[in-house]
Amino acid sequence: AQSVTQLGSHVSVSEGALVLLRCNYSSSVPPYLFWYVQYPNQGLQLLLKYTSAATLVKGINGFEAEFKKSETSFHLTKPSAHMSDAAEYFCAVTGKGGGGNKLTFGTGTQLKVEL
C-alpha cells in the first residue's frame, strides 16, 4: 500500500522568494516519487522524478527535490519564485515491482506567486 500527503492545499509566496512545497509518502516497497505541475485548464506535466539514484533530483524550470528516507519526505523547492510558477503541484508515489505503474497522487498544492 502507498499514500502521499501534501501539507498545505494553498501556498502563497512573493516573486523572488523561496518556494517550498511539502510531500510525505508511505510505501511498503522502495518508492519511486514524482512531482507533476498542472497549469490552468491543462494536463499534468512531469517536473522531476526520484528513481533510487541520486537523492537530490533536479527538474525543469529550476525546481529540485530531495528524497529523505528517514523522514519519508520528498519536498519540492525552487530558490526564486517567478510569476509563471503559479500552478497546482501534485506529488505522486509508486512502488517498484508488481503494479508499479499505478501512481498514487496527493491532493495537490495550489501555488500563488504575488508581486
Next chain:
Amino acid sequence: NAGVTQTPKFQVLKTGQSMTLQCAQDMNHEYMSWYRQDPGMGLRLIHYSVGAGITDQGEVPNGYNVSRSTTEDFPLRLLSAAPSQTSVYFCASSIQGGTYEQYFGPGTRLTVT
C-alpha cells in the same frame, strides 16, 4: 509524435445517458490508465491496462467500463451517467516498468446534469 490525445475536451450529459471518452497514444506504450480529478482530492485511478486485451480496476471503478483492443487506444465508457461523475478525466500512458514515468493527455471536462 502527438503523445496522448483525448476527445472530446468538453462534454455535458444528462443523468442516465451513456458516452465514451476516447484516449489514444502514439508512443507504443504498454501501460495506459484513466484518472479522474476532483477538487481537493487529487487524481484517482479509475481503470488501467498493461497491454492489449488486459484491463483491471483502480481505486474508483464503479460506473465505468474499459476495453483495450489495440495498443494505441483505451476508451472509457460511462454506462449511465450520474452527477457524481462530474469531473475532469485524464488518460495517461507509460512503458511497462522502467522509471514508471507517465505521460498525460490534456483532459476531458465532463458535466452531468
